[in-house]
Amino acid sequence: DGGITQSPKYLFRKEGQNVTLSCEQNLNHDAMYWYRQDPGQGLRLIYYSQIVNDFQKGDIAEGYSVSREKKESFPLTVTSAQKNPTAFYLCASSISGRRSVNEQFFGPGTRLTVL
């Protein structure tokens, strides 16, 4: 089955630690995205990538880093510089980031809790 997978589903981190969230897709999509969702707020874009080896900052990139070495993979690292990292993290992909119609499809998400 084609789809987007994220791991782990739940992640607990101590303050001061970096953690990496995994996102893999086998949909052959060019574009991939990372969002965070906080209670009562809409999804906010962290980083996005339209093509391999290229990515751009979204609206709230501070304290995060990404890489896009393979088309299928777009891992997100939450660094110790992120002041409030506890959130629900969602990865998404779309066929192409350059089309005007740009449906995105989401993975199941990772819930990160900082202890």
Add this chain to the structure above:
Amino acid sequence: RKEVEQDPGPFNVPEGATVAFNCTYSNSASQSFFWYRQDCRKEPKLLMSVYSSGNEDGRFTAQLNRASQYISLLIRDSKLSDSATYLCVVNTGFQKLVFGTGTRLLVSP
């Protein structure tokens, strides 16, 4: 003004009722529009795209009003399984989507 605004609800309706949600957007250059559904503690799932001519998918109808800059979602014959949060999503033309905070729907027996 927020880029995308929705009434958070909740909308409490009985089974079989018809319910409608509106969503307003601020950027007149917005190019495409979507409704997503999100169940509690789950990922958003695409419900339907919204076309200029309006579109219908079973019990769901979506409309776009560019002049007034809003989109709507109509659900007929509500089912218990329709209980969820409905997200209004707008492509602002900058190759990214802007998500509303969602409207919560509760369908009761």
